[in-house]
Every structure is written in C-alpha cells, then in structure tokens.
Amino acid sequence: MSMLTPPGMGGKYRITGDKYPRMHRPRRYGRLVFGAVAAVVALGLIGWGSVQLIDVFTGSSSKASAAGQQHDCKVAGSPAPAPPRSLPKPAKIKVNVYNATPRGGLAKTTADELKKRGFTIGKVGNAPAAYDKKIAGKAVLLGAATTSPGSFAVLGTQLKGAQEKTDARKTGDVDLIIGTGFTSLDAKKNAAKAMTTLAHPLPAPSGKC
Template sequence: MSMLTPPGMGGKYRITGSRYPRMRRSKGRRRFLLGTAATAVVLALALVGWGVVQLVDVFTGSDTSRATAGRSSDQDCKASVPVADAEPLKLPDPAAITVNVYNATDRTGLAKDTAEQLEKRGFRIGAVDNAPEELDKKVKAPGLLLGTPKSERDGALAVLGAHLAKAETKTDRAREGDAAKSVDLVLGDGYRKLTAPAAAARALTALANPGPSASPCE
C-alpha cells in the first residue's frame, strides 16, 4: 500500500508511487490571457502614436491651421480700407486771428506781457484784461482757449494752441457779434510762458501736414 492511501481505505484504484499527477491548464484560459495582453499592447501603441501627433501639432502647427490663418489674415487686409496720406490742412494765418487775453491769476501784468508777445508773433490783439468773475482764479491749466465751434473747425483755436502747450480748449455756441469773430486766451495758474517760436512752428507744421494712419495689415 502506498503511503498516499489513507489507512483503512481500500478499493480498486489506488495511488502508488512517489510522483503526484500534474495538472494541465485549460487551453481556453491560455488563449484568453494571450488575447487580453495583445489588446493592451495595441491600446498602448495607439496612445503613444496619438501623443506624438499632438506634440507635432503643438510645436509645428498643422498645415490646415497655417493655411486657415493665412487666409483669415489675407481676408482682413483685403477688407480694410486702403490707407492714403491725409490731405494737408489749410490753417489760418495768425494775422487773421483776433485774440483777447485775460488774466485769471493773481500775477499782475501777465495778460499785458503775453498779449505783446502774441502780437510779435503775428496775432491781432483785441481785449486785454483780468478774467471775468466766473473764470477768475478757477483755471488750473496753463491756459484756457475759448471760441465758437466755427473757430475750432477753421483751425483758429488750434493755431493759437500751438503757441501755448497743454492749454485746454472749449467752444461756446452763445458767442455772438464781435465776440464770435475772436478767440479768448485765459491765462491760468499753470502758465509760465508761451511755447518757444521754433517749437510752435513745428507744431503748426504737424497740424497742417498730418501723416498717414497705420495700416492694420502692417
């Protein structure tokens, strides 16, 4: 009797010898495992390939994207209005502009001195006086230019403004009679002196000859 046979048990079939029978794996289970491994490899390779394509698109840009961007840019440029040099402006001569000079500061003689300088620069001088009560000591800028909308359109205020940098400009539709034919320069707390003649001349040249505006396609 083999030692593998339990005592007291007999029978027709007994296990003899010292070797155990070997258990063989099912062929169906082996095929299932092989199929699962193959599927995992295919998915991994697909993910790697997709990642490479994305990196190429990020760093180089796809041909389709570049072509679309080029067409969009071209269409924007074609749709834009052609840029041309602006026509020179006809500005009035200082001799055609009558300037009333008013002093809104507490500095004595400021209006008189400034009026004399403007007269030397070719302007016609009208009234020279202290500022009216509604403006006296209330102008903080170097100066306040006042005129009708027409004096703004025809350039009279711009020509006078070229001789006083950082002056404020306002129009008054209520100006009538002789007042409508002149412009006012109200000297404020920020006033120190008129713009140097050379700088004023450059400013007038720039006003008369505006350059072309930048093209959106440049």
C-alpha cells in the first residue's frame, strides 16, 4: 500500500503520484458584489464633491442664488401702476398772454402757438406794470388761489421752468407773463411727452433689495 493511499481504502483505490489533489474553497460571490457596489458609491461621492468644489471656486452657486433673490425682490417690490390723473383739457384753460420784455410781438406769436396746441386764448398784450420788465426768468404763470392745480400743470408742460404765482382774482383764467429769459415755447413733441408723463405718473418703488 502506498503511503498516499488514505486509510481504510485498502488497495482498491490507489493514488499514484507524489501530490495530494488540491481542494479549492468555494468562491464568495457576496463579497465581490459588495465590493463592486462600494466602488460605484465611492466614485459617485468623489464626482459630487468635485462639482461642489468647482461651484465654490467659480461662484456659480452664489451667482445663481443672487440672481434668484434679485428676481424675487423685483417681483415682490414691483409697484402697482398709478392711476391716470384727471387733468383739464387745454381747451378748458383760458390763457391770457402778456409780454414783460422789451422785445415786441412775443405775446402774439406765443398766443398763436398756444391756440394751435388747443388752448383757449383770452387777452394778449403788454404785461401789467407790476411785472413789466421785472421778470428775469422764462415766464410766470399767474392765477387765482382757487384755480385748479391742473391748469397750472397743463400750461406748464408747454414751457418748462415757468414760475407759478397766485393773486386775488375770482376767475379761473391763467396769465402767462413772458420774461426776459424766454425764447419760445418748448417743442411740440417735448410738450406732448411732458403732458403724457403728467397724466400717467410713474409709481415710486414700494420695496428695497
């Protein structure tokens, strides 16, 4: 009997050669699967961390956040449109045009232009002694204290920079007294734009960012 023959097997089963057959352990597939899953998760975490670092250094997240806050602020702080003002029509405003300068003909040419723009014209001539050659600016708008503020505002759109004053008259007419700083009425397109702005004022912002 060979020394390699297992006990009890006698000579029926003989193992020839000088090596025992190798017995392999069963493979543990569970560990292989767990290792593969762990590797995938690790790679995912590394990728996510890289993206976060890029955002930190480039400021992408902060820019997006700031843009979102700015958008929300604009929406929250946007004021409601102001209702249009109730203003008298130029035809409802009677204007007396007086010339307080040494230059002749200013009252008539100015009155003619105002008439073309829809105003009702009253008296035209030289300014009263209290104002004659005493107005250094462009003009003075003079009317009763009870005159509708809209009348001064509408007439003022035709000549920017005119000074407003009141007197003791009881009528609703308005005097346009031309001063030495006057050259002409504002251009018709500019006056029309001023009238539109007057009728539809822009609302003040109601919120701050």
